[in-house]
Amino acid sequence: MTRTAVVICPGRGTYNKPELGYLHRHHPARMDMFHRYDDIRVGESQETVTALDSATRYTVGKYSRGDVASPLIYAASLADAHALADDIDVVAVTGNSMGWYIALAAAGALSPENGFRVVNTMGTLMQEHLIGGQLVYPFVDDDWRNDPARKAELLSHVARINALEGHDLALSIDLGGMLVLAGNEEGLKAFEASQLVVQERFPMRLANHAAFHTRLQEPVAKQGRARLGVELFGQPERPLIDGRGKVWWPGATDTKALWDYTLGHQVTETYDFTRAIQTAAREFAPDLFIVTGPGATLGGAVAQSLGFANWRGISDKASFQARQADHPMLIAMGRDDQRSLATG
Known part of the structure; x- marks a missing residue:
């Protein structure tokens, strides 16, 4: 029996000390893809994602940097999105903040390599400027x-x-x-x-x-648009829900508008993750909400967003926990006790 799911990609702050080694631990069969990301990093004279992931020591000063955290989170999250069980039908994809870039790749609007280029470029620009x-x-x-x-x-x-x-x-x-x-x-x-x-x-x-998602980031958005062309973007293969709650539909997406939103409004205006989740629930009524790794900190925000919409009787923490215990509807792939529910 098929299970329908909305896939949710996390943003910054999700690759922490417990996640060190995530790529090698969970996705050893995807090293060819990770090495293609490495090639892009080498071309920018940056340390490779596989080297970063296989390091023996984690420091906040290094791994919280935009030019380090962003590519690691992208690699881990997209690999998780591609590792779902065969009986899961992904009906829509969304993400939080930087997770929007990952969602673009998970939905097929960007190739895995082009998605990595977008994430790596924007993460590096953010770090170089570090405005606010x-x-x-x-x-x-x-x-x-x-x-x-x-x-x-x-x-x-x-x-x-x-x-x-x-x-x-x-x-x-x-x-x-x-x-x-x-x-x-x-x-x-x-x-x-x-x-x-x-x-x-x-x-x-x-x-x-x-100061992500504010007007202070206009210099970053401008440089991002100069470095990342509209030709990178294509039609999504699955519906995409952005940081306004807007749905971008396969076969009906203006790819220039998608590029413009991604490197414009998405960078300089408020990102409404709550509305994105509520749109996912109301428009697609999935059996599952699957948050890809790394980390599992986004689960609370997803549950709260559903509760604010009184989704299927959820109104507070207790009602969510009761439903989750009875029929798990929220799966965090970054949690060892839940991962197998999504990977089979």
Whole structure:
């Protein structure tokens, strides 16, 4: 019996110390593909992905860099997307932030090599410029119940800070029950100083993260468009859901518009991951939501996004956990206890 699935590709921050060796551990049969990525890296005088993945030591300073993290996450995530069990029918693909680039390849709008070129180029440009930074702050409690009033209050505060002289601050990613905020140092510090510490760790700065999905990234977007031509993009083979909740359909996609969104709006405007997941649920009603590796940190945001839409009776953490225990609907391939549910 066929299981329908929406595949969700993760973004930055998912290849951490436990993931070191992910490519060699889970995908030894795909080394030929990884070596083609290596060739692209060698052409840019960069350390290869296979060497990075097989290193004996992990350091945050190195592996959180955009020019290191992005290609590793791409290689791991796309290999996972290609390793699904034969009875899984992928009805749509989406991703979070940088995961959009991976989704393009997983859906067939970019070849594996061209997808790698896009990720490697944008990750390198982000690192070279490193404009601004990011932090994460929740608007829900531990029970995950939606709190629109608290969210509106926080976003109003963000707008007030952004209006101050010399301060830049904006919503970078709408991530389930989390707000990912981005801006310059003055904007980020002002927000941190104004909010209570919650759950013992928020507001939390993200290491080596620039002010993604804000107007501060326009120089990066401009260089990306100059280096990555529209000819790299083709028709998707599966529906693609972008960071606005828009669906790009096979056979009906304007590839120039897809290129323009990917290296324009997607770089400089808010990425609404919550809406992407809710669109996936409502438009495609899949049996499964499969989050590819590396890592498994995106699962909470997916579950929260579904809960905010009251998807199939999910309204909070307890109802999600009850459904998950009864009939698992969310599979994180980066978790050893769930991976086999997707790979067969």
